[in-house]
Every structure is written in structure tokens, then in C-alpha cells.
Amino acid sequence: MNLDQFPSKLLENAVTEFAKLPGIGKKTALRLVLHLLKRETDEVHRFSDAITRLKDEVMHCQVCHNISDTEVCNICGNGSRDHGLVCVVENIRDVMSIENTQQYRGVYHVLGGIISPMDGIGPADLEIDSLLKRVEIGEIREVIFALSTTMEGDSTNFFLFKKLKNSNIRITTLARGVSVGDELEFTDELTLGRSIVNRLLYEQIIS
């Protein structure tokens, strides 16, 4: 279906706006908009208000730059967490992923991206200076690099490592290895190679 002829300009605008979202084509956009049009007026208002309010009112934590409803986020404001242990992540989703493991009791630092010259993202575009300042203050004992295991992630790690190596803190990175539940024959050679070089004591796994 060619979507050039809309019976209404208002409909066309709404479809055009929806189709700007990633992974949403014009056909899907039309389906979603017609769905909204069938819903009750206050439901539709609730939908658009939720988006406007998010954009207008959401804050970024002054300490870790995670999304927050308050000036300091729940995690940074939580006294029972280990504030000497900082996990450096690319974005908010990574914080959510790690939080959902329920295995981490430290705090975070959200860079807001990774160094990627191809996309025009340099160190100055990321929250790197504020990380260095947090380390300078001296309360941080260990920084964990938890960035993507891509070339961009690796170069960001290396950039941060150069900046931090004289700070007298422990610098660690996520363990790389065979995924839990993966079969060896489907594990890529690089991961398998690293996981045999950095092999663990069996006792560590079963504990």
C-alpha cells in the first residue's frame, strides 16, 4: 500500500511523527495511529502526556548521569550500596540490565555513549571528565569497565584506562567467556580462546 494520499492532514502528521521512530515504517505507524484513534480520549492524552512529561521533567543524576526523577538517583542516594565501586556503562539500559541481575551492589557511571569517530562521538561528548572528577575526590576504590565488547567499546576502555591508570584505583572489566547455557561448538573462537586463557578455578564457578 502506497501511503501518499491521506484523507486527513491531522492523520498524516501523526503518522509522519510515528514513522520517525526507529524501526517503525509508514504502514506500522498508520496501524498504531489508527489504534490510538479508536481509544478513549483520556487514554490518548495519557499517552502523549507521559511522553511530554518524560522529556520535560526527567533529570539526569548529578553523580552518575543515570536517568532520575530527582537530582540524585535512587542508586547514588542509597547509603547501603558500595560507593567505592563504580561500574562504567554506556547507557541507561545497561544500568537496568545490570540491576536486573541483582548481583551488583556498587554504583554506576553512565557515559552516555562510547567513543566512535565514525559517528562523530569523541571523548568530549561523553561524561568522562565527571568520571575523572569522581575518581579524584578519592572515595572510589575500583572502577569496572562494562562497555560493549566492540572495537568502539575497547577503544573507550583503553582511553579511560590511560586517564585512570595513575589514580591508584583498581581497574577491572567484565569477565569474558562462554555464555551460561551456550554450547561450545557455537561459541566464537575469540571468546573460546580468551576463556581458556583466563580459565577459572572450578571452585569459583560452583560457589
Place this chain on the structure above:
Amino acid sequence: MNLDQFPSKLLENAVTEFAKLPGIGKKTALRLVLHLLKRETDEVHRFSDAITRLKDEVMHCQVCHNISDTEVCNICGNGSRDHGLVCVVENIRDVMSIENTQQYRGVYHVLGGIISPMDGIGPADLEIDSLLKRVEIGEIREVIFALSTTMEGDSTNFFLFKKLKNSNIRITTLARGVSVGDELEFTDELTLGRSIVNRLLYEQIIS
């Protein structure tokens, strides 16, 4: 990724609202919301305004019930179209599909659904009375049934047919047959059977 722990209530609300849309799960909703969050404030406002305005301001054509920015839609208001020929469709998308063929110069009547007892939709929930009134006025020469070729579509056709058969108008339905470009071996038996019974003069196809 389990999505129970949101760093922000505002974020959670926006994700919940997005996830109410058909075919959008929580993960996709989060991706879309984080995308919106990265966009400029006025772009986000344009997005939510487009939706609110559509819901608040859009009208339905008084004649054919198609979506419209005015009381009478562009098609019904177009004097160069054939107002004696009315195509009965289920919804707005069907109007757009037929308009996009650029083969039809008549007008429409949008029922707003089809009779479907399973979904609790009866004749009274559809724009059937207004269709009968349009026919009563006497300007209509032919009504084309262009509903889905499902059981619900067929029963709606039959219901309309019973109401209209004494009106002294021509009642037609879309031709059923092998799709243009389809291979015979993949055409279902019912369609193939009908298309051989209702075969066309070859001259009609090539004209």
C-alpha cells in the same frame, strides 16, 4: 532483560503507555522512549501534539464517515467524482488502499467495522443506517461491497444485501480471482474454483 526496575517513574510511565500499542512489547517500548528522550524537546512536543491534536480535532465525514479535517471529506466534497457509485468498506485503511489504486472515481461509505458476533459487534454498532438513508435519498445508482472475504465480511455483505435488495440499485462486489502476479499452483482451491466459474472474456483483461 527483565524490565521491572526503572530508574525513573516518568520513564516507566512512558514505557508503559507505549507498550499498550499493538505489537509493541516492553523492550521495544523502552527503545522507542529512549530514542525520543535523545531527540530535541520541540521534536518530542511535535510528536505528542500530533497525536493529541489528531484525537481532539479529527472529524468523520458526515456523509461517508471517512476520517476528515472538515465536516465533509475531500472525496465526498469533490464534484468531479461519481456520487452515484458508493463503495462500502470496513475502515479508513481500505479507503486509502482503493484510492491508491487510482482506478476508482466513485465515493465511499465507511462502516467502521464488520458484523462480528464473536467480538460483540452487531449491525447497530456500524454505519449501516446511514448507508440505507443515503440509498433512500435516491441519488445512488450502484453500491459496491468491498469488505474482507472472510466469514464476517460475507455475513455483513449478506446483511446489507437483504436490506438493499428492494432499493432498485445495482449491488456489486469486488471481483475474486487469482492475484495479478500469482502462480496458479500457490492459489488456494476456493479462489481458483471461483475464478474459473466466473471466468472473464480475455478481451476484458487486455483492454
